[in-house]
Amino acid sequence: MSKIFPKWSNAVPLQVLIILTVLGVTVVGLVTYYFTPKYTRVGYAPTQPVAFDHGLHAGQLGIDCRFCHTHVEHSRHSTVPPTSTCMNCHNQIKTESDALELVRSSYESGEAIPWVRIHELPEFTYFDHSVHVNRGISCYECHGNVNEMEVVRHEHPMSMGWCLECHREPERFVRPPEEIYNMEWEPASEQARVEMGVEFVHDWNVNPPLSCSACHR
């Protein structure tokens, strides 16, 4: 009786198993690595209609964040400044600059400059800037060293897990209230910071909610 299956077919089940395992592991690996804001959001640095350099203004010139993002202390939203804010200085400085053409025409016409939004949470998430900056969380913790960025870059994933890291252990991230807008502040040591943090969290009654409805509604 002749053989129906050739000899090599003996190895087929094992080969299929190996191939499927390798493919499975690869797919899981790729999804873990790529399907996360650590990949999809971090590093986003769009070209803005006006090449505003935060490194120059906030870093080199030492202009406080709140000079432009004025309402961050009492609003949910950290406001993007009106063009009149730019013109407080640029009506006298670099008045002929091509880079500022759009700023001048916006100021004349009242048309908004179409800034590209970089940090954008899902719209079922309600983040409040004021409550964070008034309770020891610096701009730096979420936005990184903006004072050194020529082009602003999305620095942190801003995923739920990332938010919860701090909501679970606020003492590791809080800093003295007078240093919130100081982007160059550094704690004496990591341990000193946690000690200060524990005290701050107690004194200021920092109680970051962990319930869903704190942020989602």
Place this chain on the structure above:
Amino acid sequence: MRIFFAIFAFSLLALLSILGFRGATSDRPPIEIFPDMVRQSKYKAQSHSEFFEDGRTDRPVPPGTVHRQYDNPQESERLDDDHFNTGRVNGDYAEGFPMVVTRETMERGRDRYRIFCGSCHGGIGDGQGITFEYGMVTVPDFHAERFYDMAEGEIFETITEGRGLMGSYKDKLSVEDRWAVIAYVRALQRARVGTEADVPEAERERLGL
């Protein structure tokens, strides 16, 4: 089997070279992988509207609107106080402060001054802030005689409405903050003309006087 692994390795490499690594700087808008309700048809602060002609979701205050309330309840209680709200009493610039100046007022004033005024007016009010180096040379020195004599109400109006090349700061400084800044400016002026006799006995030693 060998062929499979060759193709597999090649396609993996191709995929990785297209997708790149986490955190690489790029101007590609973020991908929303499960966009369920991530973007909703609602208006958010300072965003774009297809409905309104000027394309803004934030609506400007209609002309002629009368303020009935401020965010700060203490300011709301004083809506009829002309000195407090306009710096003028019966049309003339008001002298003095429409509230009690406390240590908190001074600290608030210093804080606000440093954020909003210092860049041009300088930390000590000499008109030589950081912008001086970049060509903004017409900022006046607060220590000139005429500023010592200027009524507080006139300074208030200057901050509120702007003057000359200086823009209005009323969107940045609340009414109360403007008065706090004026108090701090007065302190800067006082400090400039102060003498040793102005320093309380107890503080002299600490300052090495």
